[in-house]
Amino acid sequence: MTRVDEFERVEYGVAGSKRSLKMALAQIDTCVGDLDGNAAKVLEYARRAARDEARLVVFPEMTLTGYPIEDLALRATFRRAAWDKANELAGQLSEQGLGDLYIVVGTVGTDHEKDLPRNRMVVLHDGVVWAGYDKHFLPNYGVFDEFRIFSPGQRSVVLTIDGQRIGVAICEDIWQDGGPIQALAGRNLDLLLTINGSPYEEGKGHVRRELAERRAREVAAPVAYVNQVGGQDDLIFDGGSFVIDQDGRLLEHSPQFREDLCYWTLPAAGESAQVGSQLTPDMDGDEEVYRACVLGLRDYMAKNHFTGVCLGLSGGIDSALVATIAADACGGSNIWGISMPSRYSSDGSKDDAADLAERLGAHYEVQAIETLFSAFQDQLNLTGVAAENLQARIRGVIVMAYSNAKGLLALATGNKSELACGYSTIYGDAVGGYAPIKDLLKTRVWQLSRWRNAQAKAAGEPEPIPVASITKAPSAELREGQKDSDSLPDYGLLDKVLEAYIEKAHGRADLLADGFDPKTVDTVMRLVDRAEWKRRQYPLGPKLTALAFGRDRRLPVTNAFAE
């Protein structure tokens, strides 16, 4: 732990009588690398906040650069461009009559001594970069690689604005004990302000608020927490910004999964704090996860300049849920659903696929693969798994042909249970630029499908997903009479074992102690280890989202799990 005496105490601004200070929490969706677009959005939100008479406008972590920028931070030319952009923005704010405001934005800085980047907060005011703070704790676990990239800051910073003393922190700074927060304790704060790029995990809102309450007590002042919102590559940020005080009283709470601008006012001397303009209630778990999936896909499309998607519609639940998420992300008319039946496809499957497309208002095209399959087989004479994979790969070629010909984003429809067990074909059903449900276990796929239908019903709208797709036994339909249950344990059991083996990193002895029977444990371990081994040979195609797995880290080759 860094010793508190290693922090240089820095003050910006001048002391004075404490006046009422209206603060705007600008929960925006930025794009990595897009300095111009991000700065334009800051300007727009600053203007709106000024119209509402805010004095202090706070944006998320690394606002100007987008977050996470990974190794892009190591390009000196990019850091120079970000610095120029911050100064240009300060000038523009001033020219537009917004120089009186204090605009807090995140950006990348440089530690000139080590020639390394820093994760920096700057305050723009009166036409210049008026104040700065560098993140101290650099997370280096799970989806984070910050210690790899940034040099840590060693200053404890207090801004005085209108007599209000505001201590600052960036994201991980409040997640670790000691460090800058400890250095801020006893500095007579009126507010602790933290800007964040905190990725979504189910139920994380509670964790963040409890943590902030604890820090509020530590510095003896309320905490204002501004979070990024939006999908960025394989991460999803949920927003849910808030202000909370030392007693755990929620003073302001932004919604999740959309941009927001809300306000809270620091009271003048002798006055007491009021609850802000909105206190958004929490969503339930299924709604939260579903909306995360929709936002992740919508932003992936927007940031990569796609307006439409294509995917194979098998009539099964996975492609049905993916198509429904896509319809909520970009509208049914921007979806090309392709039915690619073979001799093994049941009439029910074909009907369910057509039914789904109609419910969603999606384009629906049938591309039977029988002729193509025969043409390959005339040359190759494949049998067994090779012949099964051939069918899946012909479908992959067709999906990519639609993607190329129409400029559509191809969606992979695999769920986490089947991907973990290797129950999919590389370059086959796994093709695609984005895999919207790759972090959902199969049982969760069913649950979210039911939730989405129920939500439609409650709103008096038609249910998007055909009931038959939810209720029928899952099958890959790559050979006569094939069922998932031929190869995999029952999904209810499988998903529980996967959770223990993958998320909790339980070994064989742990799994037996968890109460799973030895046969199931050995089956699942063998499937997962083999899939991991295969994935190392042919890394999965699609861009993966990070609801639960986090970003895919390298896993071992040999005997690794066989302890």
Place this chain on the structure above:
Amino acid sequence: MTRVDEFERVEYGVAGSKRSLKMALAQIDTCVGDLDGNAAKVLEYARRAARDEARLVVFPEMTLTGYPIEDLALRATFRRAAWDKANELAGQLSEQGLGDLYIVVGTVGTDHEKDLPRNRMVVLHDGVVWAGYDKHFLPNYGVFDEFRIFSPGQRSVVLTIDGQRIGVAICEDIWQDGGPIQALAGRNLDLLLTINGSPYEEGKGHVRRELAERRAREVAAPVAYVNQVGGQDDLIFDGGSFVIDQDGRLLEHSPQFREDLCYWTLPAAGESAQVGSQLTPDMDGDEEVYRACVLGLRDYMAKNHFTGVCLGLSGGIDSALVATIAADACGGSNIWGISMPSRYSSDGSKDDAADLAERLGAHYEVQAIETLFSAFQDQLNLTGVAAENLQARIRGVIVMAYSNAKGLLALATGNKSELACGYSTIYGDAVGGYAPIKDLLKTRVWQLSRWRNAQAKAAGEPEPIPVASITKAPSAELREGQKDSDSLPDYGLLDKVLEAYIEKAHGRADLLADGFDPKTVDTVMRLVDRAEWKRRQYPLGPKLTALAFGRDRRLPVTNAFAE
């Protein structure tokens, strides 16, 4: 920088008169996760060293676990298994009459206070784990992610064996100033011993030896440097272990790219050091890179249990060099070369592919794609790039059919120039489990091809690569009369710009200052940025080697390079 006074000074062994000590440098090839296999190899090499009357046997970094083990280190069950294995091995050594030896191996340990793994060296002696040291400096740049995973050690360790005082270090410990090396200075050492997993880069041998010489002066004793050898996933370790003294005198030098056991003797009191049994001269650059490619592929096959490969043979230089590397890695008779001509394939191309296969003694099969292409086009009616990609994807399906049906590793044949510029088809020519030349610029592909032919000629063997494949103008042959030069600058120029833009991270202004003309700079930047953008949509399939690029790190989406 860590302060020297923060290191705990630890001594193992008892002081005594300094006797002659024969040390074995056991440069072995380990496998990540394979505790049993790695321990068995340690036992085998220890036996050999004992027969040659060595007293101290030194193995590379993380010998028992393999290296790099990445997040596998975070599995508590794996760490327990590694600890049990070290103890079991100490017992086996003793039972086999080798208990008198001192066996230095790397493994994973646990920092119990933080419940985090440590990168550990242990000394096995007399049936037990006799001594230990934990790596202090944890590299967190380029291909390394160690700070993410391990907790740093804080002890400065000296082993006394036969009166000889031996200070120890692990890899990065000697690459950084200060820290454990500084803490060893003045501790009256007779030897500084470092165990390493140092990945190959062209010409790195010189850098390592100069560094070791500097450290030898710092601790006033010779340095023994034992390096891992072999391919592990996307990294290649070249070995080249050595002993060097304070005057830069090379006392022992193992060959690169193969396992080796060699010896050097620490002199008794009053005697002087002798040069060891072998002083392998350095290879020239082309030979070094070529052998790295062969070893990388050979080990990838062995560690993933493949005995044969398949690939498309176009008649071009890329597939010719890949097939030649494969022949050197696994023998020509284990190669399935597939010619997949279309209407655009020239007779010359087909002849050159057949000629190559014959020279290598590879299986050669022709799978014309015309009928398959027509079958798809009857349904899809694609034009332009979509139609070009369709041809490449049909070939991808065929290559994967061979892989599945015969259990072969599919090889992708792309070079670094075309991959950097996006001049390839995802799920098409990019399919494969391993891409042997993905780190070679096109000009280097030609250079290595000429080198390999010249080497064969010098050895009185037939040249493996048809001259026409080297001399003809490169073409993807996906439309009539297509040439690479229609889309890309001349490779001689392109490769120079790529090197500056990618390796040196030069921005536009830097590139102009480098003397490149604005038109070429803008073309190359646009190609690379667009390819990077496409790669983010559809991440490349093949497992990538890491000669020069290093492991692929995430790069930016939008406008990122356009400064």
